[in-house]
Amino acid sequence: MHQSASFGARKNQGGAVVRKGVHPALFYGMFALLLAGNAVTGTALLMAPDIARLMGGQNDLVISAYEDRLAQMRVEIDRLHSRSYAQAGDINLQLQELSQQQDVLLEQHQLVRALVDKADRLGLANLDLDMSGPAEFSIVTTADGNPDLAATTDNVVRMMAETQQAMTGIATAATQRADNIIGELGRLGIQTEIPDMTLTGMGGPLLAATGSGESAALVEDANAVMDALMRYKAARDSLTLAPVHMPITGNFRQSSGFGNRKDPFTGGRAFHSGLDFAAPSGTSVFSAADGVVSFVGERSGYGKVVEVEHGNGLSTRYTHLSGYLARVGQKVSIGTPIAKVGSTGRSTGPHLHFEVRRADQALDPKPFLDAGKRLLAIL
Numbered sequence: 001m002h003q004s005a006s007f008g009a010r011k012n013q014g015g016a017v018v019r020k021g022v023h024p025a026l027f028y029g030m031f032a033l034l035l036a037g038n039a040v041t042g043t044a045l046l047m048a049p050d051i052a053r054l055m056g057g058q059n060d061l062v063i064s065a066y067e068d069r070l071a072q073m074r075v076e077i078d079r080l081h082s083r084s085y086a087q088a089g090d091i092n093l094q095l096q097e098l099s100q101q102q103d104v105l106l107e108q109h110q111l112v113r114a115l116v117d118k119a120d121r122l123g124l125a126n127l128d129l130d131m132s133g134p135a136e137f138s139i140v141t142t143a144d145g146n147p148d149l150a151a152t153t154d155n156v157v158r159m160m161a162e163t164q165q166a167m168t169g170i171a172t173a174a175t176q177r178a179d180n181i182i183g184e185l186g187r188l189g190i191q192t193e194i195p196d197m198t199l200t201g202m203g204g205p206l207l208a209a210t211g212s213g214e215s216a217a218l219v220e221d222a223n224a225v226m227d228a229l230m231r232y233k234a235a236r237d238s239l240t241l242a243p244v245h246m247p248i249t250g251n252f253r254q255s256s257g258f259g260n261r262k263d264p265f266t267g268g269r270a271f272h273s274g275l276d277f278a279a280p281s282g283t284s285v286f287s288a289a290d291g292v293v294s295f296v297g298e299r300s301g302y303g304k305v306v307e308v309e310h311g312n313g314l315s316t317r318y319t320h321l322s323g324y325l326a327r328v329g330q331k332v333s334i335g336t337p338i339a340k341v342g343s344t345g346r347s348t349g350p351h352l353h354f355e356v357r358r359a360d361q362a363l364d365p366k367p368f369l370d371a372g373k374r375l376l377a378i379l
Helices: 024-121 149-187 211-240 365-378
Strands: 253-256 259-260 269-272 275-280 282-288 289-298 302-310 315-324 336-341 349-359 361-363
Touching: 024 149, 024 211, 149 211, 149 365, 253 315, 275 365, 302 336, 349 365
Parallel strands: none
Antiparallel strands: 253 275, 259 269, 275 349, 282 336, 289 302, 302 315, 315 336, 315 349, 349 361
């Protein structure tokens, strides 16, 4: 006998088949679940374009924000590049300015060397100025090889300050020494002829300015230093004509001063018109300043005499000599031997009687010789 299979069938203990169907609640639940799933699927299929558009719109927003950020980054990068280019341009500009300063520095150094040489020839060689080496200029670099503009600028400024200090030192020394000479000679009644440094005549067509302003200022500074040197030269030249140098050297002593004294012959008060320097006979006598020998011979009371004219109305007289070493009309300089110490004329022993005269009036030689000592210490 044929038996058909049935869903949910099972046998009992007697072997008979017992049929049992699906529970209605389970069946309807499963049906409802299936229906809901179909509804959701259908709805999804129907709304797929809208969902796609929604998701696409969200992506568009994200992409738009991302692109905005990229745009901002591009702007920032461009700005950084621009700043980098600007910095590179600034570096190049500063290096160009430093190069121009180097040219000014070298020109300044050359001018200072010329001024130092001029100062040396004028007797200002004892200035503490070391200008023997050339001005050195180099770009200072950092450890990574980039130019260190701050350090390089400091070097240039330092070297320019050193050369400027050298120029100032020359001008200051020349001015001070010229003032000392002029002051000392002025107290002696000697007028110093100083060239006029205030001449300002100038002219020419009006043309556009060219070159560096620093270079022009440098030339003006150098001219000012040269003016100071020329003023010193004029003062020093005047000094050579002033009888402020000792007319005797070696073994001597001042034995009598200027003015009233006890006369060595009469014992009474008498005026002494010069300074006496006791020294061995034959000791050399030197001209106390540049000048021209105006008299060689004997004068009453003086014995053998040599006289020298120095200009500015000043003359010097050397007496009681034992011999002559100069002749009338001879040009003599400071330290030129002109005679020998003796004891001729009204004299008690070998000595040099030295007079300084203005318009045939005897002046005290001591202030002249003292001024010469002070100036010698300065010069």
